[in-house]
Structures are given as C-alpha cells and as structure tokens.
Amino acid sequence: xxxxxxxxxxVLLSGGMDSATAAALAQRSGYEVSALVVxxxxxxxxxxxxxxxxxxxxxxxxxxxxxxxxxxxGGSALTQADVPVPKDRSDAQIGAxxxxxxxxxxxxxxxxxxxxxxxxxxxxxxxxxxxxxxxxGYPDCRPEFLEAFDRLAELGTRAGAAGRAPRVWAPLLTWSxxxxxxxxxxxxxxxxxxxSCYDPVPTPGAGAAHCGRCDACRLRRRGFxxxxxxxxxxxxxxxxGG
Numbered sequence: 001x002x003x004x005x006x007x008x009x010x011v012l013l014s015g016g017m018d019s020a021t022a023a024a025l026a027q028r029s030g031y032e033v034s035a036l037v038v039x040x041x042x043x044x045x046x047x048x049x050x051x052x053x054x055x056x057x058x059x060x061x062x063x064x065x066x067x068x069x070x071x072x073x074g075g076s077a078l079t080q081a082d083v084p085v086p087k088d089r090s091d092a093q094i095g096a097x098x099x100x101x102x103x104x105x106x107x108x109x110x111x112x113x114x115x116x117x118x119x120x121x122x123x124x125x126x127x128x129x130x131x132x133x134x135x136x137g138y139p140d141c142r143p144e145f146l147e148a149f150d151r152l153a154e155l156g157t158r159a160g161a162a163g164r165a166p167r168v169w170a171p172l173l174t175w176s177x178x179x180x181x182x183x184x185x186x187x188x189x190x191x192x193x194x195x196s197c198y199d200p201v202p203t204p205g206a207g208a209a210h211c212g213r214c215d216a217c218r219l220r221r222r223g224f225x226x227x228x229x230x231x232x233x234x235x236x237x238x239x240x241g242g
Contacts, residue, residue: 038113089218
C-alpha cells in the first residue's frame, strides 16, 4: 500500500531570513513546498536572486516567478528612487509608526498571488514569513490582517466554495528575531544566502551585502546577537551580530 502524498504548501519567498525560515518550517512539518517569488517593482533586485538561491539550497519542489509592478503606483522607499530608505534609527524609532519602506498593499497582493497558486497546485497552506514582534510596524503583518485574508480565501475562491480554502500560515508571527535565528540554524537554513537589507550594497563576488544601517539590518543584527550567533551573510558598515 503506497503512502499518501505529502500535503502541499506555497511559500512567499522574498530571499530574507524570515521567509527562508518559514519555508524550512513548512518542510519540517511535512509539506511539499513550492516557492512563489514576486518581482513587485522593488528597486533592489538582489533579493530575487537570493530567493532563488535559498529555494535551491532548501530543495523546494518548484519555484514560480511573477512580475507585478507596484513601482508604477509608488508610495514606498522600496520602489521609488526619490524616497530615501531610513538609516541609523533607534529601536524606539523603528517601532514607532509606519515607515516609508512600507509598500502599499504589498502583502495583500502577494498573498492573493500565493492563494491563486495554491488553488492551482491543490495546496493546503500559503506560508508567509510575517513577523509582528521585532518589526518595522507594517500594518499588513498583523494577526488581524492575516485572519481577514483567511476569510477572503473562504469567500472568494473555488476551493473555498468547496470547503477547502488554502489557509494562511505565518509560523513566525509572534516570534522574536532571536528565536527565528535559533530555529533557522537548527533547521539548516542557509542564512549566508539570504538578504534582508532595504538598501543593499553591490559587492563583487557576493552579489550584494547588507548595508548595516537600515531598519531591516538592525533587526537582523539584533536577532543574531540575541541568538549568540554570527551572521554568515555579507555585510558592510557596522559589525554584524556575534
């Protein structure tokens, strides 16, 4: 008697440490994981290369790439060259308000694309590395938003009409960055291939390095310091965790 096939999951893979850890957690939970990598018009394309490298290192079942130009809408430092990325902010500043690196409706779009792919693949989960603890204050990383999206999936999909809508799974939602790093190291996440920086610095031979000054770099460094580990990814600027 043959074993039942593994349930499927679609992970929104950005190339950063959180989505890579979420993908590895889905694998450990027994899912056959496919990655969705979205070119949403971000200024820094190095993260897409990082996502491909992470997917290959983890041995994900497949990688789909979709392009949707949110840069045409604007409103974010991540898509508009004339909007500066905040640098050298304190922990209190990082957690206060919605920063200019917020991309309007990005997670709504990404989850919608992931939901569509999940329907096509017959996947039970759409996995996102959203984190609401050590965060830059993005409203679309809150539990209420993700719960609302689950309801949308129930009402707006053929799978939902049949009572089997894919569910959003955000396994890192309430975790600290230190816990994410610790778990990732235990799972063998290739952190050396990940890129979290909002304003990465091109580096010959390494693709891109973390600037060490943006909010994402500060949060990442906090995670590795809290875990008592050194970050193997390329960096410039202030020293990384250790």
